[in-house]
Amino acid sequence: MTLSPQGLRDAWQSFFSGKGHTAYPSASLVPANDPTLLFTGAGMNQFKDMFLGKGSHPFRRASTVQKCLRAGDIDNVGRTLRHFTFFEMLGNFSFDDYFKEEAIAWAAEFAFGVLKIPQGRVVVTVYLDDDEAAAIWRKHGMPADRIYRFGAKDNFWPANAPSDGPDGPCGPCTEMYYDARPTEPLPPLGVDELDSDRFLEFWNLVFPQFNRQGKDNLLPLGRRNVDTGAGLERILAVLEGHVAPFHTPVVFPVVKKAAEIVGTTYDPKGPAAQRLRRIADHARTAVFSVADGVKPSNEGRGYVLRRILRRAIRDGILLSVGEPFLAELVPSVVACIKDGYPHLADGVRPVQDVLRAEEEQFRATYAKGLRYFEEELARFKATGVVPGPIAFRLHDTYGFPIDLLTQIAEEEHKLRVDRAGFDKELEVQRERARAASKMAGDVFDTGPLGEVKARGGRPTEFLGYGGCDGEGTVIGLVRGDKFVERATAGDDVTVLLDRTPFYAEGGGQVGDRGVLSTVAPAAPARVVVRDTKGNEGFTLHLGRLESGALAVGDKVLAQVDRAARDATRRNHTATHLLHEALKRVLGHHVQQKGSLVSPERLRFDFSHGKPVSAEEVARIEALVNGWVLANEDVDTTEMGTDQAKASGAVALFGENYGDRVRVVTVPGAATGEAFVSRELCGGTHVRRAGDIGSFRVTSEGAVASGVRRVEAVTGLGAVAAASADRDRLRDLSGMLKTPADQLGTRIEALQDEIRDLRKLAEQAAAAAGAAKAQSLAAHAVAIGATKVVVADVPGVDGKAVRPLWDALAPLGIGAAVLVGEAEGRAPVLVAATPAAVAAGFHAGEVLKAVVAVLGGKGGGRPDLAQGQGESRAKVAEALAAAEAALRARMK
DSSP states (O other), rough: OOOOOOHHHHHHHHHHTTTTTTEEOOOOSSSTTTTTTTTTTSSGGGGGGTTTTTTOOOOOOOEEEEEEEEEEEGGGGBBBBOOEEOOOOOOOOSSSSSOHHHHHHHHHHHIISHHHOOGEEEEEEETOOOOOHHHHHHTOOOOGGEEEEEOOHHHEEETTTTHHSEEEEEEEEEEEEEETTTTSSOOEEETTSEEEETEEEEEEEEEOOOOEEETEEEEEEOOOOEEEEEEEEHHHHHHHSSSOGGGGGTHHHHHHHHHHHHHHHOTSTTTTTHHHHHHHHHHHHHHHHHEEEOOSSSSSHHHHHHHHHHHHHHHHHHHTTOOOHHHHHHHHHHHHHHTTTTGGGGGGHHHHHHHHHHHHHHHHHHHHHHHHHHTTTHHHHHHHHEEEEHHHHHHHSSSSOHHHHIIIIIIIIIIEOOHHHHHHHHHHHHHHHHHHHSSSSSSOOHHHHHHHHHHTTTEEEETTTSSSSEEEEEEEEEEETTSSSSEEOOOOOEEESSSEEEEETTTOOOOOOOEEEEOOOSSEEEEEEEOOOEEEEEEEEEEEEEEEEEETEEEEEEEEOOHHHHHHHHHHHHHHHHHHHHHHHOOTOOEEEEEEEEESHHHHHHEEESOOOHHHHHHHHHHHHHHHHHOBBBBEEEEEEEEETTTTBBOOOOOOOOOEEEEEEEEEETTTTOOOOOOOOSSOOBBBBOOOOOOOOOOEEETTTEEEEEEEEEEHHHHHHHHHHHHHHHHHHHHHOOOGGHHHHHHHHHHHHHHHHHHHHHHHHHHHHHHHHHHHHHHHEEETTTTEEEEEEEEOOOTTHHHHHHHGGGGTTOOOEEEETTBBBBBEEEOOOOOHHTOOOHHHHHHHHHHHHHEEEEESSEEEEEESOOSTTTTTHHHHHHHHHHHOOOO
């Protein structure tokens, strides 16, 4: 049977809908409200609470097509035809509803009945002592010689959980494999594993029926859950009759596009095949990660993405791709997947911008790595070895692949790379990465929020759209990282309420601050809230209990700092107007890249390739202030996401929205438009545009390649900025004794004077330098056939030593070692003509001899090297060392 990728997705959801499942949408790759995970790596991640009986979904059966990202097997990506970092997982789930009998029966029915996979080309595996699962497979037509039993490493979840942990829910699993060579005899039933070249696992059914409490102590869980996962790419391969998921329609066109960019033809067994497959996979991962709001960075999930991108870029470099290329793969990735994820079509350019900027930055870093290797080459040659820590630094900091380093070291310089030392450093880093991506504690969260949910706590109801005050009940208290029943004066606490007017930080808007006070007691408790955060749908009020005692169950009056909230509302609505003004003035290529909305100011990052001119800033300010003065009512309406987008609302690429969204609209009646701004936004806003008061840009600059940042203030903040500008203008006018309206003319005149004086100074310095060069040349020494100046030049700073060499070269000087003077230190320049280099001169080697005596550092090329000594106390000794080094090297 042949199915398109979308046909397979539809068939899966249709089949399980017919079995009473709710077809649920894929979660984002960025887990919502789950700090224990960097990425969504399985379909069950978004249902953790449902598996524990704490969830609020109105169903007990669900099916999904989940986008997943796993970096644990990254070293196998490209080496095999089946390993990915990004993939789609088809899943069906039971939350204490059906169990093994139904799950296995439906797996057999879908695989053999719906997909028409020949049963004679499938084998299954079960856990060693799971006779129940084996019997069900036999019942549904699977012969005994096709049912293999494996241990906890292969057929238990988590792997080896009975002996190794972690504690918590766990259980056996059963897996389905496709046989690529059905005419060969089956392996005997006692084998330890199945040949991965012959058998492709395509479906795993997990039955978490136990609660591990210590080594080999498996207690009945009390809930009969089912968690199954089938790889979409793998099933597509099975339907095509092979075991190479890389060669299926969702991936293979990207592989071919990568080959086209490289300038070759893809051969699955060719020398470039592994790198082309890895590039294709990592491009898919990048597109989906960026689309879900992940940006390359040096921490968390951003660091994972950065390392994945660097692997792909290095592969391109090793395949002789001299220019940034990853962005070219984005349209190909989107074309393969757009039927399942149509929103990606709107994000091609933003994703390309991110990938292009990251690749340009990394290629520059990579070039620095080459220079670093060359600078350290003499030290390597002294021992014949590139040390493991150095090799790892080149790999980790500069992106140098170990195989490229080995090739350069061995073939070009006859050096050995300390692979054992490199592997040791790499394993330390991998352990850190594994620790960072591992779920904290047990398999499911049992921290303070877990305690709140176990007590029946539900996500916090937000009251803040209606005002700044509201009553709520304390459903949780956290002191440190522990749930507590009661807190007393002086405690730093996090308070969870069932209802609150406090806005939790999100969407660029900072969290509210204010006060919580108990309602009933004679001596009320008072908590000063300094910040508000959100986690798993709960609002966390972070503050200090200043008086009284607070306990779970207490009724409190929650009062937001109204002045701060009002200022934040002004800045948030102004941010929406700024976004629209930027599009109108700079062009509709402008895309929001980030924002900060606080009571004091607003900050807005956006895509734009060049600085915003003063004239453009003035036009932007005029547009926003015009809309403010029009004083239109600001409308906020809740509606379905698709309806909101159809109405023209701006949805930020990379943001993940639920089924229902809040739409904030600033009408445009004064300008004859239906609206001037309409955005999806859950933040707090002014009631009328005129409440903003006024708007003023305070700064504009670059934050990354192709990304600009505008900062601005509103209301009294804008008035204060205008007053500060007026005061500065008055002060300048007084200093220059010039009326304010003539300051420009006066400054231009002063600039002309400064230019004239600078020219005179440069002419005087050039004359002095020429005289100094003549004097130094007269005392040059001959080393071989080369005239060399080795001199102390006190009073000549680091900037002036280079012009001094430029003056010496025309006087027949072939090489020079010059030690200057700058704030007690010793700037050093070593330089030579091409003829001197040919005679054996190497500026970098001579510089090392000099700075070794002066106690400094530096580096450079054979013809030019610069550095700085920490002290001038040993200048004479350093110059003697330099001359000795020259006489030893030069002919």
